[in-house]
Amino acid sequence: MYPVNSPCNLNTQPWIRRAALCFLVSTFLGTVGQALPGIGENIILVQGGTAILPCKLVGRRPPDIVSQISWRKEPRNVNFLTILPKTEPIFIDRHDERFEFIGNFSADNGSLKLSNIMLKDEGTYTCIITLFPSGNVKTSILLNVLVPPVTSLKDDLPTVGDEEVSLVTCVAAGAKPPAEVQWLTDTLGEKARQSISVSEHADGTTTTVSSLFGVPTREIDQRSVECVVTSAALSKEERLPFTVQIYFSPVEVIISETSEGAFECVTEAKPNANITWSRSDQSRPQSTVKVDGATLQFPSMTSDLNGLYQCEATNLYGRKRNYVYVHVTSESCQTCCVLFGLLLVLMVVAVALWYLYKTRKCFRTGEEPRGEKSKVPTVSTTHEDYQQVAEEQL
Numbered sequence: 001m002y003p004v005n006s007p008c009n010l011n012t013q014p015w016i017r018r019a020a021l022c023f024l025v026s027t028f029l030g031t032v033g034q035a036l037p038g039i040g041e042n043i044i045l046v047q048g049g050t051a052i053l054p055c056k057l058v059g060r061r062p063p064d065i066v067s068q069i070s071w072r073k074e075p076r077n078v079n080f081l082t083i084l085p086k087t088e089p090i091f092i093d094r095h096d097e098r099f100e101f102i103g104n105f106s107a108d109n110g111s112l113k114l115s116n117i118m119l120k121d122e123g124t125y126t127c128i129i130t131l132f133p134s135g136n137v138k139t140s141i142l143l144n145v146l147v148p149p150v151t152s153l154k155d156d157l158p159t160v161g162d163e164e165v166s167l168v169t170c171v172a173a174g175a176k177p178p179a180e181v182q183w184l185t186d187t188l189g190e191k192a193r194q195s196i197s198v199s200e201h202a203d204g205t206t207t208t209v210s211s212l213f214g215v216p217t218r219e220i221d222q223r224s225v226e227c228v229v230t231s232a233a234l235s236k237e238e239r240l241p242f243t244v245q246i247y248f249s250p251v252e253v254i255i256s257e258t259s260e261g262a263f264e265c266v267t268e269a270k271p272n273a274n275i276t277w278s279r280s281d282q283s284r285p286q287s288t289v290k291v292d293g294a295t296l297q298f299p300s301m302t303s304d305l306n307g308l309y310q311c312e313a314t315n316l317y318g319r320k321r322n323y324v325y326v327h328v329t330s331e332s333c334q335t336c337c338v339l340f341g342l343l344l345v346l347m348v349v350a351v352a353l354w355y356l357y358k359t360r361k362c363f364r365t366g367e368e369p370r371g372e373k374s375k376v377p378t379v380s381t382t383h384e385d386y387q388q389v390a391e392e393q394l
């Protein structure tokens, strides 16, 4: 017997004709060897590809002639395309330019080309060659459409803590057949665990989601992991590298004097903290104070800038503050202090000389000059120094 699908199955035929055709196929056609090879052929293609749907009648014998070649897609039992001799193929429902007749009517070849395959094209295609007077012969082709997954990673924004949380999620969406998702977590060692969930969509595709779990310590921050997606619709596995990010609020705010009249405020935070400088004791900021990013700058040193300055570090997860007390000694004062000091020294020297001269003149030996005993107040701006001088003077 030849691999011909029996016309007995064509339920569009009236029963009486069916019976007649059954008889013809099983007796006459069988012996003359008119056949459509490749019945039950299975074509597997990735979405977007091009399929050749072959249909070729071999061994046609006179008096049979081909009167029509038609295509239908199950489960619909009506033709969607009809090919007649010497005319363009006729689309029954609507024209779909993705189907192209590439066969040759006179060579009994009814092959079709279907380009830009979509998921909806999946199904069984049946080619029916109508012979006169013998009847119909047909062949079926099963078209399987594979859909590659759309892969993505989602940072689950873990913040520092001691409870296990989802660190990052890998998604392989809309795949057919279901994609496999796996995390490579060698760098995390025992600290990691992965979950998997598969959801099916109405169109037959599935989405596979895998989350990587771990305890969000700062120790695992910046560790490299990889999500590996495998799918029959992908020519090779897809690898999605990821660097684990553990987020935390500003840790400690450190203020340091980077240069003369410049204070820098630094902190550790993730994401990086925003630094805001403000003056704590006065609501209105001074025009002479410049803030350049994290640096507070005093371009001119005037005593009206004296005060408490606050640096605040803020990010999504929290804020932290620190203060610096700025005391500016004006330049004019510094000069006058130096002059005053010099004057004092000169006076002391003068007094000493005068005593020396006086003691020599009177020939009074053994008496110490009183002036050398008292301490000369040093030029100082600190409160403690002034206190010291005051105590000695008492």
Ligand SMILES: *[C@@H]1O[C@H](CO)[C@@H](O)[C@H](O)[C@H]1NC(C)=O
Residues within 6 Å of the ligand: 056, 102, 103, 104, 109, 110, 111
């Ligand atoms: C039928 O036509 C197709 C497209 O032109 C061709 O590839 C195929 O070889 C033909 N079949 C035979 C058996 O000649």
